[in-house]
Amino acid sequence: MSIARRGLCLVLAAPSGAGKSSITRALLESEPALHLSVSVTTRTPRPGEREGEHYFFRTADQFAAMAAAGELLEWASVFGRSYGSPRGPVEAVLRRGEDVAFDIDWQGYRQLRAALPGDVVGLFVLPPSLAALEQRLRTRAADDAAEIARRMQAAQAEMSHATEFDHVLVNDDFAHSVAAARAVLHAARMQTHRLTGLTDCLSRLAPPRAP
Numbered sequence: 747m748s749i750a751r752r753g754l755c756l757v758l759a760a761p762s763g764a765g766k767s768s769i770t771r772a773l774l775e776s777e778p779a780l781h782l783s784v785s786v787t788t789r790t791p792r793p794g795e796r797e798g799e800h801y802f803f804r805t806a807d808q809f810a811a812m813a814a815a816g817e818l819l820e821w822a823s824v825f826g827r828s829y830g831s832p833r834g835p836v837e838a839v840l841r842r843g844e845d846v847a848f849d850i851d852w853q854g855y856r857q858l859r860a861a862l863p864g865d866v867v868g869l870f871v872l873p874p875s876l877a878a879l880e881q882r883l884r885t886r887a888a889d890d891a892a893e894i895a896r897r898m899q900a901a902q903a904e905m906s907h908a909t910e911f912d913h914v915l916v917n918d919d920f921a922h923s924v925a926a927a928r929a930v931l932h933a934a935r936m937q938t939h940r941l942t943g944l945t946d947c948l949s950r951l952a953p954p955r956a957p
Contacts, residue, residue: 747950750943753840754934755862756780757848757855757911758927760871761901763882765917769871770847772924777931779844783836786812789827802832820850820857831858840865843942845931852907867934868911869927873901874918 756773760766774782786802788809797803804812809828812818821830831848839846840862848858852870859866873879876898883897908914913930917923938944 747947749941749947751843751935751940752865752942753779753843753845754931754940755783755836755840755846755848755858755866756931756934757850757858757866757868758871759850759852759855759868759904759907759911760917761873761879761904762897763879763901764871764873765882765920765923766871767849768920769917769924769927770849772920773927773931774847777845777928780931781839781844781846783831783846783848786818786821786830786832787827788829819861820854822851822853833861836862845935852904852910855911864939867913867930869913869915869930870908870911871923872905872908872914872916874916878918 758766758770770782774780784798784800784802786804786809788804788806789801791797791801791803795801806828809821809830812832813821813830817833818830819833819836821828823829831850831854836846848854850858855866855868859868873882879901880894880898883894915923915926934940941947
């Protein structure tokens with residue numbers, strides 16, 4: 747017997763190079779009821795990108811209008827381009843009793859938690875060490891020493907917000923990290939306040955009344 751529930755928003759945040767995106771992909775491949783949030787962006791589509799699958803592409807004016815109307819759960823502007831999470835598609839998934847994964851930073855997490863109180867579970871991913879993080883960054887791109895130093899400084903700033911999240915894991919073993927993230931997701935699904943069908947379930951389990 748299953749219990750009807752409201753879905754949840756699972757936010758995975760981490761400094762660049764800590765393995766957040768790989769963990770998210772592994773969860774999406776193994777959890778049919780988990781969907782990746784599709785962002786709205788003002789940048790132009792790249793070859794092969796499709797509307798509604800990779801992004802919702804909007805003009806700057808359209809994006810500003812969505813933000814003003816409260817149609818974005820969280821948003822930010824980076825290097826002249828804006829990105830945000832649309833409210834409508836996310837709330838539709840939550841009402842179906844399914845879940846949405848977000849690959850956003852700590853600032854987006856703050857906004858999302860304010861927009862959907864009670865629906866957001868945050869998981870921060872830490873690297874096993876600064877040396878390991880630097881090595882991962884060096885293997886990902888052929889950046890010069892100055893760029894690597896800038897990224898490491900940004901990572902330190904990002905990690906200073908880890909204490910704001912509900913859960914923290916150290917990604918020193920990928921399989922273990924995926925299992926830990928899955929455990930967080932499954933536990934959050936069973937939180938009492940999320941179980942909209944709990945009363946009906948309990949009534950079905952109650953002994954029959956005496957005639």
